[in-house]
Amino acid sequence: MGIPYSTTYAQALDKHLRVKHGGTWQYVEDVNVKDGGSWRDVKEVWVKHSGTWRLIHEGEHFLFNASINSNSTSEWSLASHISGLGYGGNKIKGAVIVNSVRSQVNLGNFSNDSKVYLRINSNKRITGKGGDGGNRGGQNGQGGQRALYTRTNFILDNAGVIAGGGGGGAGGNNAQCTYQNTYYYGCMKGNQCSGTSQNFSTANGGGGGGGAGYPGGQGKHGGQNGQQWGGGGGGGNDGCGSNSGGQGGNLGGGGQNAGGSGGGGGTAIDGWSYRYGQNGNNDGDIRGSKTN
Numbered sequence: 001m002g003i004p005y006s007t008t009y010a011q012a013l014d015k016h017l018r019v020k021h022g023g024t025w026q027y028v029e030d031v032n033v034k035d036g037g038s039w040r041d042v043k044e045v046w047v048k049h050s051g052t053w054r055l056i057h058e059g060e061h062f063l064f065n066a067s068i069n070s071n072s073t074s075e076w077s078l079a080s081h082i083s084g085l086g087y088g089g090n091k092i093k094g095a096v097i098v099n100s101v102r103s104q105v106n107l108g109n110f111s112n113d114s115k116v117y118l119r120i121n122s123n124k125r126i127t128g129k130g131g132d133g134g135n136r137g138g139q140n141g142q143g144g145q146r147a148l149y150t151r152t153n154f155i156l157d158n159a160g161v162i163a164g165g166g167g168g169g170a171g172g173n174n175a176q177c178t179y180q181n182t183y184y185y186g187c188m189k190g191n192q193c194s195g196t197s198q199n200f201s202t203a204n205g206g207g208g209g210g211g212a213g214y215p216g217g218q219g220k221h222g223g224q225n226g227q228q229w230g231g232g233g234g235g236g237n238d239g240c241g242s243n244s245g246g247q248g249g250n251l252g253g254g255g256q257n258a259g260g261s262g263g264g265g266g267t268a269i270d271g272w273s274y275r276y277g278q279n280g281n282n283d284g285d286i287r288g289s290k291t292n
Contacts, residue, residue, distance in 0.1 A: 064081075068100055107150035140262075141262045148269045168208050169223060173258070207221025212229055219233075
């Protein structure tokens with residue numbers, strides 16, 4: 001049986017045996033050997049080269065080819081996808097192709113010898129949600145969300161964008177306006193005497209703008225909502241020492257401080273140490289931190 005993905009992905013994923021069929025070399029999924037008169041499916045194929053045994057085919061892994069075609073602000077889970085294909089084990093090898101805009105992608109935690117070829121096509125992306133802006137009164141902005149999570153080894157071919165959501169801008173401080181009023185009253189011998197008094201009113205600060213992302217974060221109290229590529233502006237102030245709200249962060253960036261603190265930018269890739277190879281467009285456009 002042939003493999004379910006292209007030869008380009010097969011070469012990058014490695015450990016696939018090739019056979020010549022009809023004059024053309026083809027990668028195969030299963031290898032059978034005749035033992036004691038019966039054909040048996042083998043788990044691994046080794047060859048001796050220059051005195052050393054080398055593994056050239058892994059036959060125990062479940063092979064798959066997944067394409068994420070629909071835009072969605074929900075997380076796409078590889079574990080759920082594999083389970084839906086009827087496989088309940090932990091050894092996998094295959095391709096995940098992002099051909100849409102997705103808020104989060106989770107490659108799961110499969111065996112140490114599992115491998116995923118992750119391809120983000122041109123003009124497509126994995127973009128975490130933007131953080132909401134902080135309320136007026138000096139409230140902090142929310143942090144942006146992560147984009148990609150993995151504890152499974154992967155090869156990266158990024159022709160699009162992988163970006164954490166931008167942090168929400170902080171809310172501006174409120175203040176108090178003071179007004180001095182002059183008043184008059186009757187005093188001795190029919191004269192008019194004057195006095196002064198103070199009145200106070202609240203001067204509101206502006207709310208923080210939402211961080212960039214998919215979806216963008218919500219702006220608060222005059223702050224603008226974040227968009228897919230840029231953070232929203234902060235809301236204006238009422239003067240008297242009150243502060244305008246902070247600008248929401250762009251993709252992967254933190255929100256602006258105001259009375260409170262802007263939210264931190266979301267992680268682009270949580271599981272960077274599991275990236276064991278690159279192919280095609282290599283790392284490409286990554287916005288935000290790379291951790292673990």
